[in-house]
Amino acid sequence: MTTTNPTEPSELKTIGLTPFIYCSNQPLFHVTRDVPLGDALAMASDFLFLAKELTRDAAFNRDTDRHIWAAHYLTAMSKAVVDDVVKVLERPAATNTEPKK
Structure with a gap:
């Protein structure tokens, strides 16, 4: 029986523990x-490109701050x-309890 190693980079997925954008000291959104x-x-990279x-x-249009707030939210989401x-990559690998064959 072939099993995939969940610690292979292509198998790793977000864990959804990271909040962002707070209202009244409570996270409004999370990953x-x-x-x-x-x-x-890839999505974080796209967000950062748009924020940039x-x-x-x-910097060239000082009549409004709407660009700055949009960039602020995009960078918060990216972070x-x-x-x-990073939380996924830094957590210790789960130990395999199955006996090796």
Whole structure:
């Protein structure tokens, strides 16, 4: 019987323990669990790219702060995703209780 090792990078998924965007000292959102880490990191990268573009635009358009707030929320989401991925990668590997053959 062939079993997959859940600690293989392609099998790892988010654990959904990381909150972000707080209201009244309570997290309004959190990272969703069971998203493949590669997909989660790709999304964080997209969020950071958009935040970078918005902050660049904000540097040239000083009439409004809407770009800054959008960038703020995108970076908060990105940080939460990366933090959740780090939690998965840093947790000790589950021990296999099955006898080896």
